[in-house]
Amino acid sequence: xxxxxxxxxxxxxxxxxxxxxxxxxxxxxxxxxRWWVLLALLTVPxxxxxxxxxxxxxxxxxxxxxxxxxxxxxxxxxxxxxxxxSYPAEVIPIFPRLTAIDYTVVPIFYMLIYxxxxxxxSFYWALGAMSILFSFVVEPIxxxxxxxxxxxxxxxxSFIIYxxxxxxxxxxxxxxxxxxxxxxxx
Amino acid sequence: MANYPSDEQAVEMTKQVTQAQxxxxxxxxxxxxxxxxxLVLLIIPxxxxxxxxxxxxxxxxxxxxxxxxxxxxxxxxxxxxxxxRYYPHKLIPLLTRLTATDYSVVxxxxxxxxxxxxxxxxxxxxxxxxxxFISFVGEPLFKLLGLYVLIKWKYYYGFPVLLAMGLLSKxxxxxxxxxxxxxxxxxx
Numbered sequence: 001x002x003x004x005x006x007x008x009x010x011x012x013x014x015x016x017x018x019x020x021x022x023x024x025x026x027x028x029x030x031x032x033x034r035w036w037v038l039l040a041l042l043t044v045p046x047x048x049x050x051x052x053x054x055x056x057x058x059x060x061x062x063x064x065x066x067x068x069x070x071x072x073x074x075x076x077x078x079x080x081x082x083x084x085x086s087y088p089a090e091v092i093p094i095f096p097r098l099t100a101i102d103y104t105v106v107p108i109f110y111m112l113i114y115x116x117x118x119x120x121x122s123f124y125w126a127l128g129a130m131s132i133l134f135s136f137v138v139e140p141i142x143x144x145x146x147x148x149x150x151x152x153x154x155x156x157x158s159f160i161i162y163x164x165x166x167x168x169x170x171x172x173x174x175x176x177x178x179x180x181x182x183x184x185x186x
Numbered sequence: 187m188a189n190y191p192s193d194e195q196a197v198e199m200t201k202q203v204t205q206a207q208x209x210x211x212x213x214x215x216x217x218x219x220x221x222x223x224x225l226v227l228l229i230i231p232x233x234x235x236x237x238x239x240x241x242x243x244x245x246x247x248x249x250x251x252x253x254x255x256x257x258x259x260x261x262x263x264x265x266x267x268x269x270x271r272y273y274p275h276k277l278i279p280l281l282t283r284l285t286a287t288d289y290s291v292v293x294x295x296x297x298x299x300x301x302x303x304x305x306x307x308x309x310x311x312x313x314x315x316x317x318x319f320i321s322f323v324g325e326p327l328f329k330l331l332g333l334y335v336l337i338k339w340k341y342y343y344g345f346p347v348l349l350a351m352g353l354l355s356k357x358x359x360x361x362x363x364x365x366x367x368x369x370x371x372x373x374x
Binding site (some may be wrong): 004005007009010011013014015016017018019020021023026027028055056057058059060062063066067070073074077078080081082083088095096098107149151160176177179182183184 | 189190191192193195196197199200201202203206207209210213240241242243244245246248249252253255256259260263264266269271272274275280281302335337362363365366368369370373
């Protein structure tokens with residue numbers, strides 16, 4: 001009983017944590033080369049994507065990409081709060097996650113494979129290859145470069161999550177597309 | 187010695203806050219009425235939305251819904267992190283925001299407005315009324331129920347943000363649909 005905190009104390013603790021994150025970020029991240037890299041990763045891929053995207057399928061691709069984005073934003077926050085992993089570098093200190101990757105790089109890669117591999121079978125293979133690349137090549141590299149810290153996490157956990165996210169998002173997107181097509185065919 | 191908190195200290199503080207929140211949640215929220223209320227609020231609107239939604243425009247409505255959801259999640263997190271407000275009771279103690287409203291009620295209400303009020307002028311009128319309702323009826327009600335603590339927040343702060351998110355979402359979705367439409371016409 002005694003060691004349980006009141007709502008006011010919890011709010012105060014959360015406030016101090018944000019304060020510490022901001023100070024840590026201003027102290028050694030803001031303006032560093034890592035910060036610039038993340039800023040570039042947050043913005044540049046959108047331009048590349050817009051060039052590459054099949055404009056006829058833009059609604060379907062956007063729907064798929066936004067589903068992936070909701071997954072990455074939510075899961076990344078879980079992992080961070082549970083201290084499964086940590087991001088020593090951030091674009092904006094108040095988000096407990098790797099903003100550039102969640103909001104840009106990952107959804108865009110998923111949208112591109114969704115576009116280039118339209119059948120389930122080809123999508124499986126592409127998704128598998130991309131997940132291997134993300135979990136066993138990209139993640140170790142960004143750990144080495146100091147963007148990412150594994151605390152209670154293993155690369156192959158990421159691999160499974162990348163696969164499930166892709167399958168689930170594609171399945172949901174197809175349901176939306178099918179319902180729309182059926183309604184318009186009537 | 188640097189005069190700012192180190193990465194390790196930030197991680198340690200995160201750990202303490204998370205543990206305190208889980209502790210509070212286990213005793214004060216889980217299976218209390220607040221928990222069931224938020225759970226119902228998270229799930230039921232989806233069924234209502236599915237019934238009411240125009241299936242012919244299901245893809246564009248889906249895009250609008252997700253876009254608004256992402257904006258709501260992001261801004262709610264910014265305001266909460268800046269300690270402008272605080273949510274004592276959470277469905278899941280790990281998400282710092284009000285999951286039930288961000289992932290369900292609010293995006294769904296705006297998506298219905300997007301479906302029913304197509305011209306910009308009518309859409310603007312509809313979301314203005316809705317935003318006023320959310321800011322000046324919904325939020326005070328949540329405060330009364332103890333689900334919401336205002337720290338440096340005033341009810342009218344939310345008003346322009348909700349409105350701007352609605353306008354931005356409509357603009358983006360309409361643009362996406364127009365680009366696709368133009369492209370398919372060109373190829374015919």
